[in-house]
Amino acid sequence: VSPRPFQVRELLIALNRQARTPLAHQLENQLRDAILRGRLASGQQLPSTRMLAEQLGVSRGVVLRAYAQLGAEGHLTLRQGANPLVRVVGVPGPDILSGVHDGDGPRFRYDLRPERPDLSQFPRGQWLRSLRHALDTATDAEVGYIDSRGLRSLREEIARYLARARGLAVTANRIVITGGSTHALVLIERVLVRQGKRVIAFENPSHELLHTLSRRAGLEPLGIPIDDDGLLVDELRRSAASAVVAAPAHQFPIGLTYSKERQLELLRWADETDSLIVEDDFNAGFRYDRAPIGAIQGSAPERVAYIGSISKTLAPGLRLGWAVLPASLVDDVAGELEGAMQHLPALEQLALADFVRRAEFDRHLRRLRGIYRKRRDLLVRTLRNELPQYPVRGIAGGMHVFLELPSVADEANAWARARQAGLGVESIGEHALAGYGGPRGLLIGYGAEHERALIRAAHELAGAIRESVGRGDKPRPLTHLA
């Protein structure tokens, strides 16, 4: 039950200092991989943080982060004053091999990741009704090889919905149905690459996944600073980018809304430089204090590619989203789908068309807004009571808040302590691009956990933050780890 101590050289851990992936993530990934592939057996001891750090030539903080994450995921048992132990739960199964997106990702005691929807709210009964309608009414041609832009009936419903609810200037002809908004972005990026583009600008910070996928698509993501009014267009103007991804209605992860002036400035930049704005409206349906601001696409449909999905509003597993495109891009983006025979499934498209047509979508959103608003209020109240010294930022919308902390070190320490406690928060640092110099802190999602769990989690999190913040400027080792 207590095998010989783990020898690091057996593991063939190879950290790449040139890679963009932080060393702690690399180490974490390689250790997880070794555990899942059975190279590290259950009960196996890992070296102490000090010993592994020495052998790898990295700081102890790097090892500490990796251990804390794996502990939170349940792959390691962390023991006060002793080496961590590998913990293999059941038959791991290669379903969770590293390198492959593993469904819901790491498991946490409380899932506080930002922008995670409450999957239990998916309206199964109503969706079945729409699927039945789809099966009852689909023509034979509609279950055949369909238009790569998506079924016309869905594009028409989405056009009507977006014009009404988000103020878009849109007809069905401008819409390409995709497998989600991120998928839509990647398709647009592939077209940009074919056009010879090499750089794409992002708000700094913005969602890390989008940066990673942009690189994979062949574009270099460039971070443009933001202030309280939105992206700094002057910085964009000075950059080499001829395309920018922005979320004016609700910036992720800071949670601000662009001022009207900044929106106009951004549109002027696009006009004057003949550039493209990709408007990521990933959750603009969710504003709790007032009506959300309209999409900027409505002011400049030939300058803006608008992307959205039902991943946050219905369920990610349905894999349906859309791009609303300038005329010049419609065929090219549809061609990217066509080029891989990657049309979206017909029955789901027909079901969504029915769901939107019967106004079930509106009804469902109204219901969800009530649920998330209440969770947000609870979370914000708890954080303000427990941690009055740290501001809670972000508009009353979406599914997370941004808790600002004094420094990078505080962010890192709070994150590590929270993760170690099984609290699945994220940090600004995870979503920052090179050159980031803005506020730091934690991103705390309230979408996935129900009210009572959320309150418990918020109290635990406040404790973890109190324990770890303001204790100096350097990331502080968690002393009870060996």
Add this chain to the structure above:
Amino acid sequence: VSPRPFQVRELLIALNRQARTPLAHQLENQLRDAILRGRLASGQQLPSTRMLAEQLGVSRGVVLRAYAQLGAEGHLTLRQGANPLVRVVGVPGPDILSGVHDGDGPRFRYDLRPERPDLSQFPRGQWLRSLRHALDTATDAEVGYIDSRGLRSLREEIARYLARARGLAVTANRIVITGGSTHALVLIERVLVRQGKRVIAFENPSHELLHTLSRRAGLEPLGIPIDDDGLLVDELRRSAASAVVAAPAHQFPIGLTYSKERQLELLRWADETDSLIVEDDFNAGFRYDRAPIGAIQGSAPERVAYIGSISKTLAPGLRLGWAVLPASLVDDVAGELEGAMQHLPALEQLALADFVRRAEFDRHLRRLRGIYRKRRDLLVRTLRNELPQYPVRGIAGGMHVFLELPSVADEANAWARARQAGLGVESIGEHALAGYGGPRGLLIGYGAEHERALIRAAHELAGAIRESVGRGDKPRPLTHLA
């Protein structure tokens, strides 16, 4: 009603002699585009074949082919001894703009395209039952962000099914769920491109769409000749290709089955040259005279990437297929999906898992085999009665036969005459890669048309062939066109 004659210079037709697309196809596409975009109004006269051929500097046959195709599609009214007239039916709608896959493609009086399934056979009731089961039993995580390889429950059912029905050596861990078999091929090709591969070999002839998509993915498709036993492995050995797409159980479009010796020779090539065989088992479930031969993947699971789908057996609109992969490729292929957040929809996966588990899939295939076998018998009998001089080739399987004709010219003339009559056949030439020197003729599908329509179509087709074959070695202009 009879506007001034059409002036060709107004149309901005630009033919590219360097392009791989045949001139007739280019002309046809540009004319269709002009009609659909409203640049050519209804009732507008087109120039005579002779005049347009002169102005474009092409042979009259090129114009003739283009006109015949557009006539068959209903975009032109072809008139004996007079110029064709543009015919705009209803509001065309930008749904059918060129460059975008237009659903079921061109409309024919009889759809005799090869490998088109009978969409009316899609078992809607049973599928709804499986969808209801999916909605009743899906976990919240399953409708969340799922494993990019597909849901485990589906991969397990597909693994069991393929092992049983097709003799594969497979576990769920080796399967990646895709949006169809062509989608699976493109994902594999993207991995090959990332590995630095530049050439992919195909049987010559093989499906044209696969060649086009390979080029788009960044690979040069290379045609390898076939004989009655299958692909000529010696030719493959002499080529630069380190990957080949082959369909040993049922070659498309010739319709042969590889001999056991040739299968082994192909596997030896893969072993000796460390190369990859992509086994396209697009319709191997459909063999009517005996059990289909097993997949060669079963003999060499580390050398063969097996691809398949339910497009022919259930419906293309479901967009579900699979790749069964060597261990070394699983993560890379899943990574291609992951890299575009392009996971396949969860409920459809769960529904298919249920459909296979309840043996509805087997039952449905058995029923379909009965239907297609009868249609094949009818078609073959009619063709043999009416055209005893031309051999009908291909095993008793799939959804088309190959009617061999004496020469390239005969093939071209018969194709044009058939298309002009609204008979949607295809020809060997459409699917040939450079250097093809094998048999010529028409590909006649019997999947999409019901029995009585099929018999009528076969009689009409026989007439068209009798009128157009054996009248000389050059493609013969259709004299009643102006």
